[in-house]
Amino acid sequence: MKEQAIQWRGPGFTRVPYEVYSDAPTAQQEQECIFRGATWNYLCLEAELPEAGSYRTTFVGETPVVVVKDADGEIYAFENRCAHRGALIALEKSGRADSFQCVYHAWSYNLQGDLTGVAFEKGVKGQGGMPASFCKEEHGPRKLRIGVYCGLVFGSFSDDVLSIEEYLGDEICQRIERVLHKPVEVIGRFTQALPNNWKLYVENVKDSYHASLLHLFFTTFELNRLSQKGGVIVDESGGNHVSYSMIDKAAADASYQEQGLRSDNDKYRLKDTTVLEGFPEFDDGITLQILSVFPGFVLQQIQNCLAVRQVLPKGEGRSELNWTYLGYVGDTPVQRTVRLKQLNLVGPAGFISMEDGAVGGFVQRGIAGAQDLEAVIEMGGEDTGSADGRAVENSVRGFWKAYRMHMGA
Amino acid sequence: MIDLLQLCAFNAAYGQAIDSDALESWPAFFTEDCRYRITNVANEREGLPAGVVYADSRAMLEDRIAALREANIYERHRYRHLLGMPLVESSDDKAAVARTPFMVARIMYTGETMLFASGEYRDRFVKVAGKLLLAERVAVCDSTVTDTLLVLPL
Numbered sequence: 199m200k201e202q203a204i205q206w207r208g209p210g211f212t213r214v215p216y217e218v219y220s221d222a223p224t225a226q227q228e229q230e231c232i233f234r235g236a237t238w239n240y241l242c243l244e245a246e247l248p249e250a251g252s253y254r255t256t257f258v259g260e261t262p263v264v265v266v267k268d269a270d271g272e273i274y275a276f277e278n279r280c281a282h283r284g285a286l287i288a289l290e291k292s293g294r295a296d297s298f299q300c301v302y303h304a305w306s307y308n309l310q311g312d313l314t315g316v317a318f319e320k321g322v323k324g325q326g327g328m329p330a331s332f333c334k335e336e337h338g339p340r341k342l343r344i345g346v347y348c349g350l351v352f353g354s355f356s357d358d359v360l361s362i363e364e365y366l367g368d369e370i371c372q373r374i375e376r377v378l379h380k381p382v383e384v385i386g387r388f389t390q391a392l393p394n395n396w397k398l399y400v401e402n403v404k405d406s407y408h409a410s411l412l413h414l415f416f417t418t419f420e421l422n423r424l425s426q427k428g429g430v431i432v433d434e435s436g437g438n439h440v441s442y443s444m445i446d447k448a449a450a451d452a453s454y455q456e457q458g459l460r461s462d463n464d465k466y467r468l469k470d471t472t473v474l475e476g477f478p479e480f481d482d483g484i485t486l487q488i489l490s491v492f493p494g495f496v497l498q499q500i501q502n503c504l505a506v507r508q509v510l511p512k513g514e515g516r517s518e519l520n521w522t523y524l525g526y527v528g529d530t531p532v533q534r535t536v537r538l539k540q541l542n543l544v545g546p547a548g549f550i551s552m553e554d555g556a557v558g559g560f561v562q563r564g565i566a567g568a569q570d571l572e573a574v575i576e577m578g579g580e581d582t583g584s585a586d587g588r589a590v591e592n593s594v595r596g597f598w599k600a601y602r603m604h605m606g607a
Numbered sequence: 608m609i610d611l612l613q614l615c616a617f618n619a620a621y622g623q624a625i626d627s628d629a630l631e632s633w634p635a636f637f638t639e640d641c642r643y644r645i646t647n648v649a650n651e652r653e654g655l656p657a658g659v660v661y662a663d664s665r666a667m668l669e670d671r672i673a674a675l676r677e678a679n680i681y682e683r684h685r686y687r688h689l690l691g692m693p694l695v696e697s698s699d700d701k702a703a704v705a706r707t708p709f710m711v712a713r714i715m716y717t718g719e720t721m722l723f724a725s726g727e728y729r730d731r732f733v734k735v736a737g738k739l740l741l742a743e744r745v746a747v748c749d750s751t752v753t754d755t756l757l758v759l760p761l
Contacts, residue, residue, distance in 0.1 A: 291649070386650050386657025389752040418678035466677065470666035518752075523657045538661050546753035547645065547659040553680045555756040 206607055207572065210580030211436075211595040214573040216565040219395040225514045232493050232604045233259025233511075236359040237437075238345055238352035238366075240495035240508050241265045241275060243522065245349060245382055246292070251309065254292045257510050258353060263342060264288045264298070265351060268309040273346065275353040276311025277339035287339065313338040347371065348378035350506070352495075366491060367433040373440045373489050376480070377499050385537065386523040390546040394558030396494060396509050396517035397601070402554050403490050403507075404597050406430055406441040406588035407577050412557060415549040419468050428486075431584045432593045437492025437600030439593035444483045473539050473549075476501040477532075490593075492600045500550075502533070503540035515562055519555075521545050609703040609732060609739065614693040617732070617739050618707055622688030625760060630675070633760060634668035638735060641665055642743040645761055647751045648726070658745075659757055668760075675758050683716040686723065686759055693730075702742075703732040709746070711761055713754075724761055725749045 207213045218224055233239060239258040242265055246254055253266035255278055262278035278286050280300035287298045287307060299306040306315035313334045321327025342353035345362025352362055363371060392399055428443030479502060489497040494509035504524040511517050525537050544551045578590030582599050585592050624632045644658035662668055691708035706727050713723035726748040733742045746761040
């Protein structure tokens with residue numbers, strides 16, 4: 199039995215005890231303090247709930263939830279747990295319903311998660327039934343607060359959480375709006391099962407330091423010069439971040455020309471470069487923007503390739519990454535094809551992201567005998583704020599700042 | 608007439624090429640302007656067009672192999688394809704449309720073996736200069752979940 203709480207050492211947020219990636223009590227506490235705590239958890243896109251009765255089932259941490267649009271046009275979310283015995287209320291990933299009914303004993307719920315019916319409540323032929331004192335209004339699955347920003351639907355179990363706009367902060371809001379400024383539609387969904395604790399993936403997303411070191415696709419095929427300037431934005435809480443890089447127009451043109459001149463039989467050249475061909479749609483020249491919201495949401499723009507990712511814990515040593523690939527409503531067929539081809543860069547088989555599915559597992563296995571040791575996260579010093587350049591770990595330290603605040607650690 | 612046995616022999620060679628690490632020969636199973644995509648039944652049911660791999664030329668398949676040889680980082684592993692009997696939907700001298708179920712085990716260098724993917728190839732075959740080739744192969748996985756990463760083709 200563990201006697202002592204996990205020890206966090208400094209300086210600042212530069213040390214992370216390996217125990218936090220495998221400790222079962224910690225994982226339980228995260229469910230309460232983080233996922234069901236004063237945080238906003240991504241649930242789905244507004245576009246995925248097109249009409250009254252449209253619903254999706256998902257998770258807040260490990261807690262199953264139903265998110266649904268009611269006839270009043272509002273979005274509601276509640277725990278996917280029957281108030282009677284605790285069985286799942288909705289079994290499908292998505293669908294349309296006028297109401298929900300638990301399959302076990304047919305207790306029923308309206309689209310806002312209120313218990314509306316108890317089978318045989320008055321008994322059968324005068325026998326059985328619930329006591330007269332039983333009040334349906336006092337029973338029901340826990341409800342979530344809903345915050346919608348730019349078509350992203352977030353939920354929170356907390357009554358104390360900031361408004362979604364305050365939680366995101368101005369800079370993060372602007373960067374979300376930059377991508378989601380017009381209606382989107384889903385063009386595909388894929389789940390990647392990760393052999394590691396959820397925090398290792400979130401850290402990886404925030405870690406701009408690893409990108410050109412672990413992911414060799416761009417460097418191997420000498421495509422990396424296209425994006426030259428970049429930076430990291432970390433919000434006040436530390437938990438939300440944006441990492442971006444911008445095309446340097448002059449360098450890019452020269453690079454493309456140079457590439458065109460190279461011999462076709464060169465081993466380290468792509469044979470079909472249309473996989474990277476895009477079209478200009480962001481006036482600010484930003485070709486890559488990775489944005490995360492604490493605890494487990496990611497919005498990605500890599501050239502014209504748009505996606506949201508939802509990170510979910512599955513026990514201490516595993517997690518799931520849900521990818522939802524997006525296009526804009528009104529894309530031309532040519533634009534849509536460009537997005538579909540650029541999606542080769544990301545996802546479970548992505549040229550520049552497949553490694554992220556494995557590297558968390560390398561850490562998880564690497565630290566198996568090192569619970570009392572710690573990671574060193576000191577690139578860029580102790581700073582947890584925004585930075586120019588990407589050879590820093592500010593946003594990773596920012597994550598731990600927010601994590602420890604919520605965990606009281 | 609492209610017959611069942613020809614399709615079976617084609618698929619046997621296809622699986623063998625991947626499983627024996629002769630990956631450089633894999634693109635040659637396709638036409639030059641082929642389509643190759645890996646997706647799942649849920650996306651197909653909803654008509655969502657994306658793939659975890661999405662290629663519209665043989666050159667893109669060659670690039671996939673070049674990338675996994677030269678660029679991508681992953682732990683050494685191989686596959687074992689078990690391909691079922693093609694269900695031939697149409698066939699003549701020049702073309703055939705068929706569906707073939709697959710199961711792919713992944714064998715890690717550590718010795719761990721797991722069922723990595725099951726699903727169905729939805730194929731359009733054509734005869735080019737007397738040779739049977741894939742004009743299109745959509746690998747529709749039964750599960751929406753991919754474990755860790757997908758680098759070797761299905």
